[in-house]
Amino acid sequence: MLNNLINEHSFLTIVGMGFVTYLTRISGYLLLRNKDYPKLTRVLEILPGCVMISLIAPIFVTGKLSDLIAVTLTIITAMRFSFLVTLVVGIGSAGILRFFLPMILH
């Protein structure tokens, strides 16, 4: 019956994706759960920031001036204002600059 709804190959691909993703989700926790070194604690304190900042790296190097200005504005806003304000400034400035900046520069 499943065969009529979804082809076997697509089904296996999706199940494979789900399986490896779940493995990545639990393996860090499972493997290091019982370890306890001071160095590990230090690493685990600083590492989240490294992951987060690496994740957002592409926005710094899109090669578009509008994106660079928008991300700078977002950082400045984040230093002073709440989460929601920063989100609005980030999305708003990116949308506006991407639309108007090419017009001004040409």
Place this chain on the structure above:
Amino acid sequence: MSVSSVAQQKLKHHTYKECVRAFKVAIPLIISFIPFGMMLGAQAKIKGMSLLELVLMCGLNFAGGSEFVAIGLWQQIPPLLLIVCMTLLVNCRHILMGATMIPICRRQPVRKMLLSFFLLCDETWALSLQDSYRRMEEGYREPFSYPFYITIAVSFYITWIVSAVLGMFVGPLLGDLTQYGFDMAFPAVFIVLLRGMWNGWRRGIPWICSLLVACIVHLMVPGAWYVIAGTMTGLLMVLCMPSRFFEVKHAE
């Protein structure tokens, strides 16, 4: 018996309050999930994916980045091995995220955590971690709030699937949502969270090195290697420098 029922009621009330609190924190992110999910659905439609395939993928995999990559590579007969390997590569960062959760959920039962980790995504991880750090500072005995985590995780999960399905139907009409700036939601979220975790320049140095290397690798190597390269750079710096260097000096 009445004592225990009073305690139970208290616990119920507390759980309810935690769920509401979590939902409030999650709302802006839930809203920012919608355009991404819709974009995913729209692209899946273009690539000829069926509704069932899309829902299964979002439901079983539930990791946005890898799903965009998979749809980019999708064909009538999808390249199974390539897609699974790319998924693993894009989602490698979860290994580190799971590891960073260890200190905050030590008191939680392992089996419960293993189940909860099925729903772990970038945003859930970041919000939950930040919340636990705050609770630690405020002197709670248990830093990890399970109802907080699960509320955020489930609301993201539902939003993701619903908006992807929605995108499959209306997406092609909307065009590219990134031109309206919605893709800036993701960096904005992480910039705010990084600010919250900022603990002086010394601890900031590995972060800045991570950013530089991730930028360079992103420019030079296609794919998701930049996340791994950036993170590993920061990790190496922390490992190579003496622990003393990163000690936080509290203001007298």
